[in-house]
Amino acid sequence: MFIKTKIVVEEVRKGFPTDDGRLDVIADLNFKVGDGEFVAIVGPSGCGKTTLMNIIAGFLAPDTGAVKIDGVPRTAPNRNGVLITQQGSVFPWLTVRENLLFGLPDEISNREALAQEYAELVGLKGFENNYPHELSGGMLKRAEIARALVVKPEILYMDEPFSALDALMSLRMQNELLRILAKERHTVMLITHDVEEAIHLADRILVLSPRPARIQATFDVPFAHPRRVSNPEAQALRVAILKELGVELV
Amino acid sequence: MAMKKVTGAIPSIIVLAVVVIIWWAAVVLTKSVIFPTPGKVVMGTLELASDGTLWEHIAASLFRVGAGFLIAVLFAIPLGLWMGWVHGAYVTLNPLFQILRPISPIAWIPIAILWFGVGNASPIYLIFIASVFPMIVQTTTGVHTIEKRYLRAAENFGVTRKKLFLQVVFPAALPQIIVGMRIGLGVAWLVVVAAEMIALRSGLGYLIMDSRNAGNRYELVVAGMIIIGLIGLMLDGAMRLLENMKNVRWRYVH
Numbered sequence: 001m002f003i004k005t006k007i008v009v010e011e012v013r014k015g016f017p018t019d020d021g022r023l024d025v026i027a028d029l030n031f032k033v034g035d036g037e038f039v040a041i042v043g044p045s046g047c048g049k050t051t052l053m054n055i056i057a058g059f060l061a062p063d064t065g066a067v068k069i070d071g072v073p074r075t076a077p078n079r080n081g082v083l084i085t086q087q088g089s090v091f092p093w094l095t096v097r098e099n100l101l102f103g104l105p106d107e108i109s110n111r112e113a114l115a116q117e118y119a120e121l122v123g124l125k126g127f128e129n130n131y132p133h134e135l136s137g138g139m140l141k142r143a144e145i146a147r148a149l150v151v152k153p154e155i156l157y158m159d160e161p162f163s164a165l166d167a168l169m170s171l172r173m174q175n176e177l178l179r180i181l182a183k184e185r186h187t188v189m190l191i192t193h194d195v196e197e198a199i200h201l202a203d204r205i206l207v208l209s210p211r212p213a214r215i216q217a218t219f220d221v222p223f224a225h226p227r228r229v230s231n232p233e234a235q236a237l238r239v240a241i242l243k244e245l246g247v248e249l250v
Numbered sequence: 251m252a253m254k255k256v257t258g259a260i261p262s263i264i265v266l267a268v269v270v271i272i273w274w275a276a277v278v279l280t281k282s283v284i285f286p287t288p289g290k291v292v293m294g295t296l297e298l299a300s301d302g303t304l305w306e307h308i309a310a311s312l313f314r315v316g317a318g319f320l321i322a323v324l325f326a327i328p329l330g331l332w333m334g335w336v337h338g339a340y341v342t343l344n345p346l347f348q349i350l351r352p353i354s355p356i357a358w359i360p361i362a363i364l365w366f367g368v369g370n371a372s373p374i375y376l377i378f379i380a381s382v383f384p385m386i387v388q389t390t391t392g393v394h395t396i397e398k399r400y401l402r403a404a405e406n407f408g409v410t411r412k413k414l415f416l417q418v419v420f421p422a423a424l425p426q427i428i429v430g431m432r433i434g435l436g437v438a439w440l441v442v443v444a445a446e447m448i449a450l451r452s453g454l455g456y457l458i459m460d461s462r463n464a465g466n467r468y469e470l471v472v473a474g475m476i477i478i479g480l481i482g483l484m485l486d487g488a489m490r491l492l493e494n495m496k497n498v499r500w501r502y503v504h
Contacts, residue, residue, distance in 0.1 A: 059402060077406045089403035092500035093421035102417060103407035133500045151407065 006155065006187045007033040007056065011065035014051055015212075025051045027212035029065070035154075038181070038188040040198035043208030044245060049191045050159055052213065056189060057083045057157045069155070079103055081155035082148035086164050090132050090144050097128040099143060103151040118150040119143075121180060138169045142176070149180065158190045162197070174200055178225055195241050196229050207244045217244045286469035291476065294469035303457075307474075308481065310452035311442050314370060315485075318377025319438045325378075326385035326434070327427060333386070334393020335419060347386055355380040355441045363448060373445030373453070380441040381434035388430025392423030425493075425501030432489040439482045454478050 014026040025048040033039045043049050054060040056067050058077040067074045069081065077083070082103075090099050100115035108114070119128050122142040132140055141162065148156060162170040174197060181188070192198050198205045202221055209216040219241060223234060239249050270288050277287045286294070298304035333340045355376050362372040396419065404418045446455025454474050461470035493502055 057406075059405075077402075077408075079407050083402070083406055085399065087399050089399040091400060091403070091418065091421075093424065093497045094417065098417075102404075102409070102413075106413075131496055131500065133503050 004035045005032045006035040006037070006070065007189070008068040008071075009056065009065075010068065012052075012055060012062040012067065013064045014048070014055060014060070014062050024212035026055070026062070027214055029213065029215060031206060031215060031218075033187060033189060036185045036187055038190065038201060038203045040190040040192055040202035040205045041208060042192060042195055042198050042205060042241065042245065043213060044210050045193060047208050047211050048213040049208060052208075053083070053157055053159045053189070053191050057081055059083070079151045080153055081157055082151065082153045083157040083159065084144055084148055084161045086160040088140060088144050088164075090140055090147065092132045095129050095131055096124055096135070096143050096146075099132075099147050100128075100150050103147060114150055118146040121149070121183070122146040122176070137165055138173060141165065141173055145177070145180070149184070149186075153186065155187045155189065158188060160191055160193065163193065170194075170197070177201065182225070195238050195245075198241070199223075199234050199237055200227055200229050205241060207241060217241075284466055284468055286472055290469040291472045294467070295473040295477070298457075298470065298473065304477070307452055307454050307457045308477065310450075310456075311446065311454045311478075312481070314373045314445065314453065315377055315435075315438050315442050317370075318374040319381050319435055321374070322378045322382040322385060322434060322438070323431065326382045326430070327389050330386045330389025330427070330430070331393060331420065331423065334390040334423065340390065344390075347383060351383040351387070355437075356444050359444070359448060368448055368450065370450070372448050373442070373450065376445040377438045377441055381438040384433040384437060385427070385430040388433065389423060389427050392426025392430075393419060395426065396422040421497060425498040428489070428492045428498060431492070432486065435485055435489055436482070439478070439485055443478065454481075 009029050009031050012026055012029045013024070015022050015024040017023075029052065041049055041052065051060065055062050056074070058067075058074045058081070061075070074081075091102065094102065096119060097115050100118055101111055104111045104114060116128065119125060122145055124139060124142055124146060127135065127139065132143065135143065144161075162173045165173060178201065188201075190198065190201060195205075199221055205219045205221060206215050207217040207219070208214070219237060221237065223231075227234065229235075229238070242249060274288050277285050295304070298307075329343075333343055358376055358379050359372075362375050366372040366375055400418060400422060404414050409417070442453065443455035443458060446453035447459055450456050454477060458471050458474040461467040461474065492498070
């Protein structure tokens with residue numbers, strides 16, 4: 001289905017020293033993500049999902065193994081792959097417009113036009129000169145997504161991006177993300193604890209085991225967009241994934 | 251809104267009025283011949299204002315505080331940013347500043363005279379010494395407390411060092427720098443009286459000492475004290491305006 005492989009995670013292991021010795025967080029992970037594919041990773045809390053994301057995005061080095069982007073080992077973060085986290089990192093001292101301009105190299109001639117275009121794309125037209133503390137939680141998340149997209153990254157790394165929002169806003173932002181991805185394709189890696197969110201958004205779902213994390217199961221999500229998570233096939237998939245996570249639905 | 255401000259100020263006005271009444275009653279009841287009544291202080295203030303000496307003293311004090319404080323700002327902020335960003339600079343210099351910091355600026359008076367003689371340079375130096383340490387400490391803290399998520403975002407976008415400094419490190423630390431400047435200016439104004447006790451012929455500190463020495467003019471002593479208080483309040487109000495700048499509000503809201 002996918003033309004080429006974008007991300008390769010190859011025999012990645014990671015542990016941290018603790019007072020009692022060593023804590024193995026990730027044990028021997030191997031998987032590939034296709035160019036333009038949307039892969040969600042779900043797993044029990046504390047299983048090392050965020051550590052994995054930090055390794056893939058280049059913020060953390062694995063103890064062994066490698067992460068390759070387009071065949072090249074990733075050793076440091078760069079603007080080709082932008083990380084969006086639950087906490088968010090929109091700079092509170094810059095306006096929306098200044099935040100969008102931040103990641104764009106100075107030598108680009110149409111920086112202002114790009115910033116404007118992406119502010120509009122995420123529905124922040126009219127708020128370009130507002131400061132983050134003047135925005136709602138949802139708008140702040142839109143600003144963060146716009147700041148990531150404006151640099152035209154090939155990969156979006158999303159670590160529980162919407163989990164700080166209320167359920168309704170989270171759903172709205174998921175739809176918003178799908179709308180944007182229909183316009184411009186990016187490879188996306190999403191970490192979430194919300195199985196429905198994963199089914200709603202992803203092409204493929206990887207289920208991680210409890211720590212140290214291994215891939216326990218892989219599910220394809222073969223439904224066309226727009227998806228209805230309430231339909232029977234989607235619900236059957238949800239039950240199957242939850243079962244892998246040790247949750248039996250009665 | 252304006253009405254609310256007026257009603258909100260009523261309790262403070264009442265307290266001030268009560269203090270003035272108690273002061274007046276205490277002077278009258280004790281039949282003090284030296285300590286002035288509030289009325290005498292007002293008359294004294296008007297006398298100083300009308301012959302112009304009050305403005306000269308205020309200008310002289312503001313000049314010294316302004317100069318000492320400005321030099322301290324120019325010294326402390328770059329140094330604090332450097333100490334906050336470069337760990338080696340912090341561990342090397344911090345112990346020195348922690349030793350110097352608790353020394354009262356008044357203890358520096360003999361050395362100030364020795365180094366700078368009697369003139370404007372000595373009080374300016376004392377004001378510099380008084381205000382520089384709080385600003386170094388707050389600026390350093392401002393850099394140390396930048397949340398990692400913002401530094402990581404900057405790293406993610408692969409920005410230049412210049413951009414990292416100008417658009418992340420400095421603005422992230424700015425609210426704390428402003429806190430340091432507020433503390434620094436407060437301490438600077440606090441020290442001006444002591445600094446002007448070094449025989450100079452102008453300034454509010456000089457006014458107070460001179461009024462005492464030249465014929466026990468205690469109404470002018472108290473007038474000088476009250477004016478120092480009021481100007482201190484205004485200086486703090488001016489520094490508070492900095493806290494209302496839109497790019498630092500994020501730190502003070504919530």
